[in-house]
Amino acid sequence: DAKTTQPPSMDCAEGRAANLPCNHSTISGNEYVYWYRQIHSQGPQYIIHGLKNNETNEMASLIITEDRKSSTLILPHATLRDTAVYYCIVRLNDYKLSFGAGTTVTVRA
């Protein structure tokens, strides 16, 4: 699996967009970028995934650069409930996920 690099932590103001970067410079052509998050005391939660094109769902948007070496998860209007650890994972599929340290996102009122 391609290695991913995420900042260890970031703060975001409530109501503002949160932009979470992820570097995956060794990604191969058929590997997907997955994002999960873990809210305290809960299990990890699937957010979104993509291959080449930008993706959007009810939770977030995923922007993947043209060379696919990096991506950004966007939470359009962060709320206090979005405070969590966010994991960027690169894999052929989401079988046997490998969670790294992730980015601890704190949304402040």
Added chain:
Amino acid sequence: EAGVTQFPSHSVIEKGQTVTLRCDPISGHDNLYWYRRVMGKEIKFLLHFVKESKQDESGMPNNRFLAERTGGTYSTLKVQPAELEDSGVYFCASSLNLGGLGYTFGSGTRLTVV
């Protein structure tokens, strides 16, 4: 739709005792996975069932851990005998298909071995 259910939510046992964790996946999900986070470490894959068959148990730490999924419905993970380093949070997840659509995780069982 009911989610993935795990119980107990917390368990405190003494070293050397046996503990059995249970996971009820989402109905109809053939794929069931166990993961765990031991103290200070990252979440790691333990094993994967397709229906009642173990497809991959490469993440199981040692033979003190035994997972079963009788009848392809719920699954149990038994630790016997438990050691201090087994303390952590054990997560179960299920998925309809293999790959691409995301898992649904349970809230986990927090195991403390004293």
